[in-house]
Amino acid sequence: MIKKASFLISNTDYRKCPSPTKPEFAFIGRSNVGKSSLVNMLTNNKNLAKTSGKPGKTQLINHFLIDDNWYMVDLPGYGFAKVSKSIKSTWEKMISDYLKNRDNLVAVAVLVDSRLDPQKIDIEFITWCGNNEIPFFLIFTKSDKQGKSKTQSNVQKFLQESIEIFGEEPQYFITSAQTGEGKEELIAFIENEVQD
Numbered sequence: 294m295i296k297k298a299s300f301l302i303s304n305t306d307y308r309k310c311p312s313p314t315k316p317e318f319a320f321i322g323r324s325n326v327g328k329s330s331l332v333n334m335l336t337n338n339k340n341l342a343k344t345s346g347k348p349g350k351t352q353l354i355n356h357f358l359i360d361d362n363w364y365m366v367d368l369p370g371y372g373f374a375k376v377s378k379s380i381k382s383t384w385e386k387m388i389s390d391y392l393k394n395r396d397n398l399v400a401v402a403v404l405v406d407s408r409l410d411p412q413k414i415d416i417e418f419i420t421w422c423g424n425n426e427i428p429f430f431l432i433f434t435k436s437d438k439q440g441k442s443k444t445q446s447n448v449q450k451f452l453q454e455s456i457e458i459f460g461e462e463p464q465y466f467i468t469s470a471q472t473g474e475g476k477e478e479l480i481a482f483i484e485n486e487v488q489d
């Protein structure tokens with residue numbers, strides 16, 4: 294269980310992020326995938342990450358300190374339609390520089406909407422992670438939105454595509470910010486990695 298979580302700082306440049314002395318997990322996904330809700334669920338704090346109806350609003354690398362032990366990073370969402378090309382390329386450079394250069398990054402959690410068939414942009418992103426040797430795992434969000442079998446079938450489709458790319462099944466979790474599904478399992482996984 295997470296006992297303590299506090300917001301530290303927002304940056305546009307990984308070099309200005311807190312000194313890389315603690316293990317770090319970054320969370321990313323398409324806008325509206327439920328990332329803020331997940332961060333708030335994990336930290337038992339309704340307001341830590343700003344949930345908003347405006348996709349793509351947060352364009353910053355947001356650091357949170359968890360239990361004085363590790364950093365949780367809320368990265369801006371990708372895949373929002375209404376931004377200009379120049380905003381998109383600024384975003385891509387910020388995120389790719391951060392992911393490639395952040396020395397204490399243990400893994401990036403890629404959030405995927407469990408209601409949808411595999412989305413091209415998510416597949417492209419994990420492929421990019423693979424090509425750049427950035428460890429990632431998957432979090433299928435909003436599992437409460439449909440029946441278990443629908444979730445399972447979407448998850449399996451995504452895993453199948455991942456296996457075709459990587460030759461193996463990535464680590465994954467199924468979560469709901471509404472019901473708390475997957476919360477303890479995900480925290481246990483991260484805490485275990487932090488201790489290693």
Ligand code: GDP
Pocket residue numbers: 322323324325326327328329330331343344345346348349370434435436437438468469470471472
């Ligand atoms: P973000 O843009 O990825 O940070 O997404 P938000 O956390 O702001 O969530 C986007 C919308 O989905 C909001 O209306 C949330 O209330 C809703 N949402 C997020 N997670 C869940 C979930 O697990 N279950 C349900 N039913 N709705 C969710």
